[in-house]
Amino acid sequence: MSALPAHCDRPLADSTPTSGHTDHPHLVLATSILASSLAFIDGSVVNVGLSxxxxxxxxxxxxxxxxxxxxxxxxxxxLLLGGAAGDRYGRRRILLAGIATFALASLLC
Incomplete structure (x- = not known):
């Protein structure tokens, strides 16, 4: 017996977007890949600078x-704070703020 409410067992195909925005799965995937590559570049810079x-x-x-x-x-x-901030203020807003902060800090460096 499941303790979850009945609407939690509903298939995803039955759900409708509540935000009113059209879904762009390819754009979301490309954005996620590019944003995660920033973390890879950032870690590589530390390793390059070690010598x-x-x-x-x-x-x-x-x-x-x-x-x-x-x-x-x-x-x-x-990362933990960013995840919590994304849940509270919106993932898109926090992602854009993080990318802007990364770009500004890179320019200053």
Whole structure:
């Protein structure tokens, strides 16, 4: 016996969009791929810069792992906050704000 309400078991084909917007699945897929590639590029930049960071700061391989960990910890926590903000303020708005912030920070760097 399911504890879910009856409308939760309804097939997706029966549901109608409540937002009034036309669905664009190819645009959504392309946007998702491009947005996730920004995260890949961002992580690659850290790995490319590790040799210069190690040379400038005189760090060994074990020390450089802390640089990567120091980068990944805030990134992981911001992913959780971004997901919660997307649920609260809208995923599209948060995605556009994140891309704008990324572009601005890249320009400043």
């Amino acid at each position: 210069a960071i190690g040379r400038d700061l005189g760090g060994a391989g074990a020390d450089l792992s802390w640089v990567v960990s120091g980068y990944l910890l805030p990134l992981s926590s911001l």
